[in-house]
Amino acid sequence: MLDRVLANEIGQTLENFRRSFDRIFESSYAPSRQSGGNTDGSEWVFTPTVETGWTNDHLYLRVVLPGVTEEDMNVTIQGSQLWIRGERRVPEYFQKGDGTFHRGLTYGKFERILDLPAGLDVEKMEAQLHDGILDVSIPLAAAMKPKQIRISTGEKRRELVAA
Numbered sequence: 001m002l003d004r005v006l007a008n009e010i011g012q013t014l015e016n017f018r019r020s021f022d023r024i025f026e027s028s029y030a031p032s033r034q035s036g037g038n039t040d041g042s043e044w045v046f047t048p049t050v051e052t053g054w055t056n057d058h059l060y061l062r063v064v065l066p067g068v069t070e071e072d073m074n075v076t077i078q079g080s081q082l083w084i085r086g087e088r089r090v091p092e093y094f095q096k097g098d099g100t101f102h103r104g105l106t107y108g109k110f111e112r113i114l115d116l117p118a119g120l121d122v123e124k125m126e127a128q129l130h131d132g133i134l135d136v137s138i139p140l141a142a143a144m145k146p147k148q149i150r151i152s153t154g155e156k157r158r159e160l161v162a163a
Contacts, residue, residue: 046088046106050114056146059120059138063112066132067091067105075127075136077116084112084134119144 051062063084065073073086090107093099116122116138125138 046108046110048084048110048112050112057140059117059140061114061134061136061138063134063136064132065110065129065134068129068132070129073129073134075134077122077125080116080118082114082116082136084110084114086110 049064051064053060053062061082065086065088068086068088072089073084076083076085087109088105088107094101094103119141121139121141125136127134127136129135
């Protein structure tokens with residue numbers, strides 16, 4: 001029993017340290033903020049993790065959003081920015097107050113604003129949410145796609161004559 005209590009206490013201390021550290025980085029490098037004074041973490045705005053990748057045809061974005069449903073989020077383009085907004089809601093079993101739970105996720109509203117490079121065909125952008133992952137695919141405009149330049153052979157190289 002004492003081992004369990006001690007392990008739980010150590011786990012909670014480490015989790016509090018991790019959350020404090022995350023808040024420092026989120027406030028320094030990402031658009032996150034605290035919107036209320038709750039100490040249970042339910043009012044913290046969190047910043048979802050984003051991965052990006054390029055091919056010769058598309059820009060791909062992957063946003064990690066565990067526990068977020070399609071109804072709880074919104075993806076829009078405004079100018080050259082992609083806005084991903086929504087809310088990760090606290091599950092009902094946490095709200096009832098029955099039992100003891102350790103929450104490792106931050107709940108509340110989120111917002112990611114990503115600056116998109118020029119040369120994308122945003123009219124053909126697609127977004128799909130599956131298994132807590134939002135995959136966004138934006139094709140490159142035809143003018144931006146790599147184009148192979150044919151090299152021709154011709155006359156022998158002329159010698160340059162100094163004047």
